[in-house]
Amino acid sequence: MVERLQIDFALKRLFRNKALLVFGPRQVGKTTFVEALLKKIDKATLNLNGDDAEVRDLFAKPNATQLAQLLAGYEVLFLDEAQRISEIGLLLKIIVDRFKNIQVIATGSSAFELSGKVNEALTGRKYEMMLLPFSYAELVKNDDFLTEERLLEQRLIYGTYPEIVNDLANAEEHLKLLADSYLYKDLFALEQINKPALFQKIIKALALQVGSEVNFSELAQRVKADQKTVEKYVDLLEKAFVLFSLPAFSGNVRNEIKKNRKIYFYDNGIINAVTRNFNTLNNRNDVGALWENYLISERLKYLHQNQLEAERFFWRTTQQQEIDYLEKTGDDLLAVEIKWSAKAKAKIPLTFLKAYDNVSTKIITKENRFEFLTNTNV
Template sequence: MEDRKAIIIQGARQVGKTTLIEKIVGDRPDVLWVNGDDPSARLRWSDITRALLTQLVVGYQFLVIDEAQRIENVGLAVKMCIDGRLPVKVILSGSSSLNLASSLNEPLTGRKWSYELFALSWSEIVGAIRLPAALNRLDELLVTGCYPEVVTATDSKEQRLREIAASYLYKDILEYGDVRKPDLIVKLLRALAYQIGAEVSYQELSLLLGVDNKTVQRYIQLLEDSYVLLRLSALSTNPRKEISTSKKIYFLDNGIRNAVIDDFKPFAERADRGALWENFMVTELYKHHRNQGSRGQFYFWRSKTQSEVDLVISAGGTYEAYEFKYSARKKARFAKSFLERYKPRETKVINPENFHESLLH
């Protein structure tokens, strides 16, 4: 906050970016707040001149641009603020990393601090209500997820999730992704929702949806850039013995996944408990690492003889390997070939009895 660089906060819609910025700037009167969802604001701030920009920020200490990805050439406006030494601290939020990055990366090289905000993490929930209460809500979180509005609601959780999915989930994708067939996004998400933990075939998805492979891959990229999906590549340093081209795709929130297929049955009654547990743990570990500033890479591993590891995290030249089992009675062994080749510093089988150890340190 003390230097001249802009602060950029990215994350899915409805995870609390605006609330966070409001907490930062408080109710002080010297904040100029620009809402990118407002058509008149978009018109005024797109391709803004330096003269008009200077007049607009006079008397303000902060310039907040919310949903900045919806304002064309917003990066150039921020660059003018910084390079022109206008006396305002600029804070931006955005819910589409693809469009926001393309608008900001070049003009703001060396002029920004970038942060990502996700839905609530397990450690944040524990910090708010303490571990015993959080553990009592684990089955609920596995079904309805960790969006702040849903976690804090006392009723209508399912309806809130449906509203988030219907009103916000596809907004930036449809507007900025040049998506000509919006129904394909819905069909693609439903198909992916039933394949959690399985290797995804772009070819099979293209046949199912009746579009080419490139379209499928582009839509998945858009969904990943909009913080809906998390895509893992296969870890491979020996293509002769390990698969190297497959992908696994997870939803960044269990509740959104269940809203997509409209299935909110209680966790104990579900046939997909294992898939929901794996999705929850992969994304919680991802949030945990990112929230702590780690840029580790997330992979899965499988040999051509069908040995596999659910999740491998590579950071600083070392590896951590995880298997996810919802039943604590289920055992898992890590393949000798994996252990000998990658020499992971940690291997762990994670179940509901020990998972919090990996998310609270």
């Protein structure tokens, strides 16, 4: 079993009179994570699941008297799939405020549901953490560096969802199932998704241009939909932890691109499942895009796992000077060019270096990715 690196973060934040909220995509191992956490603290725990209709009815109108009876004799309340409970924000607020000896741990697959319901109610009353598919750092720690070197092509094609890592022999079948149903379960339950076929077209179109700048007008034409619908669906995909975007960085250079953004997926396996392309790297023409998505998503995992705050961008000018990835921490900038092969020519544009101070630069290839994915001071 791969031990999650965020387990220590979670342990240190228990029993501080705050709820612990664990977000992330479906099938990423949130329940398993909390179960491992509970084993380490060994406290009397009440386990409830928001998918259970009886649980939802029980908390339809939460009140302190009812909760006192329910929580008697327990030290921990674990609410799995908490976003399914209609009054989840009020419920958690009452417990945190009135039952200071009870630790609440809640998981949620849908940021747009759970965050919206708890943010205002739980201001100053919660810790949050995002759990994503296994990271490179976690897999290296679980196995070893050489094993991950050997499995690099597998990671680029099949990704690192727990079920995939633990059963590579059936990776293709499980990824198709994940991409076709589980991953979007929360989205399809919403009224906003009233055209599933269009939704799938948008996801596939984004997967086919991963790492490229997204023009919503062009994307809308491609999928034969209006631009506002496309923008809404992409926003929902971000809130459901399927994909994320990098905005353009701009400041001192007159011809910088300012408004565009690039789209990436949290997991390479989803890209390939959506496009139905599980060919080996030798038989593909999108290795560069897969490699870029892998590195940038893995760097994102590293930042989340270490609770590091950094703004993330790409940079380009109208003269086609560009930088694949920028990371801004305070006044410091990390500029990264991403290349699959160490033999490929790459450099950070002088225009950028002359315009901005406190810039460190890196050319990341498969030969030197270790520090970029495991170390802040790359």
